[in-house]
Amino acid sequence: MTSVIEVEHLTKRYGAATALDDVSLSLAENTVHGLLGRNGAGKTTLMSILTAQNFPTSGTVRVFGEDPYENARVLGRLCFVRENQKYPDHFKPVHAFRAASYWYPNWDQRLAERLVSDFQLPTDRLIKKLSRGQLSAVGIILGMAARPDVTFFDEPYLGLDAVARQVFYDRLLEDYSDHPRTIVLSSHLIDEVANLLERVIVLDKGRVVMDAAADDVRGLAVSVVGDAAAVAAFATGREVLRRQSLGNVTSAVVKGRVSEADRARLAGSGVEVTPVSLQQLIVSSADGGLDQGGGVGAVAGSRRGDASVARARNGGAR
């Protein structure tokens, strides 16, 4: 598949703080990518460098094979509305949409109007007077109706209620089906967007800890709960992302697929096997995840579990 964005060894430092640490990845044409990770993982910084709104400390970024900085040919094919996007002072949503229509040849006014009514957005109110959710809706409408070759959505659902979020996901899928393009959806609500994604990129503390096809991530790990000895036997030779024990019961998140034979054996010894959702997997993989919910006798599993998840990208080559 053709890649539209290539990033090599990208590092961004702010003084002593490292926002992005040796990030290398490529984004494929006409694909929905999830850029996942906790707040502060570097998602917005990465997107702002890809769109030349920010500058790398080292490393290279190529968009459509070119340097995006001050490159109108490249930048005109991108749209990146920030989660905390600023708008001119006297702007109402209608002004923002009109301005965008000057810049994007594929701007779809009918889609914009439909989304306005879906989100019940008051287009005649000053943007600075809008609620958080309405502000998010303005960003979503800009990104969707502009239909550029690459759209970056930066936590686009903030302040939207469950219904409005579902409207966004449905409309995005619908429009993407009719007009395939490259979409980067940054999110920390991982389970909510998991099914929309074809490619999953996870950032943690500025590093890429996972870059894989969504299909390969599903079923990448299982959660096993039951008799400590049986769990230990199952876990032997596998990578344990997280392990907790209480008395003689162990709960573990274990990488690797479970064969039917494994399943039968585990069921036979009373061990419950449940799938791990993408969100659980990421929480377990990230260093921070190991500190969460550590109950009595919690034992940190493989501290460097994240590095190995990153290797999953090789398995996910398309």
Next chain:
Amino acid sequence: MVDDSKALFLQIAERVEDSIVDGSLAEDSQAPSTNELAAFYRINPATAAKGISLLVDKGVLHKRRGIGMFVAPGARRALIAERRAAFATNYLDPLAAEAHKLGLDVDELTQLLRERFTERTKA
């Protein structure tokens, strides 16, 4: 609706197969399109397309140029045969394991099964 343990495209393929097995999607009728599946299950269209192409490879669906995907003749029979073959592994093995754990013997298990079957036919 969606299970985390299996690749989504496999699940989509299974859903379509389910409809063929239970007869709601008849042979020679048009199968749902990629975009319909994507919108219905709220998944990426590429994933839905992957599920569909899996069924095409299996010979369950075939493409009629310019119209869409159709259920192949004989697909239902083939799918049922396939599922029967997998029935023991998928259902009987876990059943036997659980029964064993609870101390149920074969006769008790058979009795329970018979009761369930009777209830089902009544309903």
Next chain:
Amino acid sequence: MTRISNVVRLQLVNRQAYIFVPLIVLGGAVLIGFLVFLLVPYGGPKYAIGATAAPLWSFVVVGIQALTLSFPFSQALGVTRRDFHLGTVLTAALTSAMLALIYLAIALLEKATGGWGMRGYFALSGLDGDAPLAALASYFTLAMLCFLSGYWCAAIFKRWGTVVLLTVLVGVSVAVVAAALLVIRFGAWDAVVGWLVSQGVLGLSAWGLVLAAGLTASSYATLRRVTQ
């Protein structure tokens, strides 16, 4: 060129900041001026130059917001910094020219009507008989300088933060004061005043435009690396 004119259209999608607010300020100030002319019981010529200067201040704010608000918005839409800068300075020039024309109209009108029949004057050129071109040039230059000083300060602030901006502003002030002290120290005051007078309004406007060009260039150099 299309991209630059698109920035002008973007800036003027909502005409409030660049056009309506300055006009409303001007209109309000002129109305108050009329009241003052009516109420002040003084037989001689009365001047309310501040009324026509008022909208210039709104251009300082417009210049600041062009950089702090419109620039980030243009970035979201994939506008290059160069196009944004050129289009924005062009918008400021167009609207400054509009204000200058209104100022000229006021000057000509009050000259023709003998100070609106009340010997009241808003425009400097109305009293000293300067050429209309001088009125136009001086007002245009002042409006541009107001806009660009806001824009320039905001660019420095966005790129380097408060401390650097304050340092630069203090530095500029110190330089001006030092220059004035030197002039006094060497008793060159008469020479300086003489030079200013010799330049005339047009000449001073030209120097003002040189300063404006300097601010434009330095703002652009700063803007090229501004991040949010």
